[in-house]
Amino acid sequence: MLVTVDSRERVRAPLSRQQVLAGAVRYVDEHRLDALSMHKLGATLGVKAMSLYRHVASKDDLLDGIVERLWSEIPIDPPDGDWRQGIRHLAGALRDLVHRHPHAAPLLNSRQTIQERPLRICDALLRIMRDGGVPEQCAVALLRTIFVYGIGYALAELSIPAQPNRDAEDEVTRIRRVTNLLTPQASDNLVRTALLVCDSCDMTAQFDIGLDLMIRGLDAYLDSVSVDAAATQN
Amino acid sequence: MLVTVDSRERVRAPLSRQQVLAGAVRYVDEHRLDALSMHKLGATLGVKAMSLYRHVASKDDLLDGIVERLWSEIPIDPPDGDWRQGIRHLAGALRDLVHRHPHAAPLLNSRQTIQERPLRICDALLRIMRDGGVPEQCAVALLRTIFVYGIGYALAELSIPAQPNRDAEDEVTRIRRVTNLLTPQASDNLVRTALLVCDSCDMTAQFDIGLDLMIRGLDAYLDSVSVDAAATQN
DNA sequence: AGAGTAAGTTTACGATATAAGCTGTCAAGT
């Protein structure tokens, strides 16, 4: 018996590479990265494992595609404002990205390919900094730092096991939770350091302090250069 | 027939957890991270896969153990000197570590556990910074930045495929190599940015510039605070 | 009507992590 195709259902809308990648990101977000397999990903897309190879060359290609999707969530052009605002915005966007995809984020640093998206983002910010009178060498150095900081800081935050309701947590449970992460014979002092470094109550404020450090550093450099210039001019 | 144990050979010196982990690090260094399997690791240690489970609880445990070994290569106590030197030393040590273990290094950022070693390192440096008059909040912020910068910067360097003899490379091959990393329709401008961001000829000098930015930032902050203090005192 | 093509399927193979149970060796205690 021939099953005629019903026009209101076709057969099924065919998958696309982007759909596969989107499915993969969703899957990794929900389960962990190591749980991602072609078989299971196919299942969530209503398709057998091998069908995915129509849209993806290999699992490696799939992972690269995930990274590409992640980068695409960062806007290329920073909002209006001077380079300081642009830098702050980028750093925040990177941190948010990692928070949005905690399980997929490690891929950002570990795939050994250069993605075009981050280069475009660099390009846009470099232009703004050049217009703001920042020497190129410094601009590049700051930019590199920001990328690494935004992503790395957020990844480090994730090392701390998620807490149901951190805000309502009292001092005792907070200390005990951190203590549990260490070997039992850790000194009190080490626990104090752990609390300080890994569990500041307001990680966002801490993030901004670090960010300020770098921007302030560049500002200080610019000042010293302009003072030098003025001095040699006299 | 009973095979009596020959005293000059015993049976074999039994494996230890540390030997297994050392073997794992070596294996990952030589082959890549995804090539590591219990079977193949066992083979290099002259043992069957299942025997490894005497010394590690699971493959996850093995990976955590690798991370632990990596951290143990960073000295806890910085050399004598003020906090600026301590910070510089730590950043350099982190970058060197990643360079020494390019294939294993991504694990440093992706395992969601807190390692005691880095906490001890923080502890030592925090003490030095406190003695140097740095307020604790800033010290923590800088420290976090340094960890992330040292590791992240080096990881980013690794995205650029290793070059046989970079020094002897002329301009044309350098540009073409970077161009090949991008989509063919990339604009000239983007290639320029890529060269700037990903392929500075002296990555070490660039690293130091970024580092200076942060230290300078903290110095500038300290200055502004002491000026404020002097002002309110007047 | 027939050929071509794109999407998905079936089957299959070798490699993977690891559970369960087994063997042989050593050291301490009787």
Next chain:
DNA sequence: ACTTGACAGCTTATATCGTAAACTTACTCT
């Protein structure tokens, strides 16, 4: 001297993994 128990490694078995090769549809174009 003989037993016992713990320890280190081995064997076997299972479910899952990535992916190669060949096949089945169903749609499109001539």
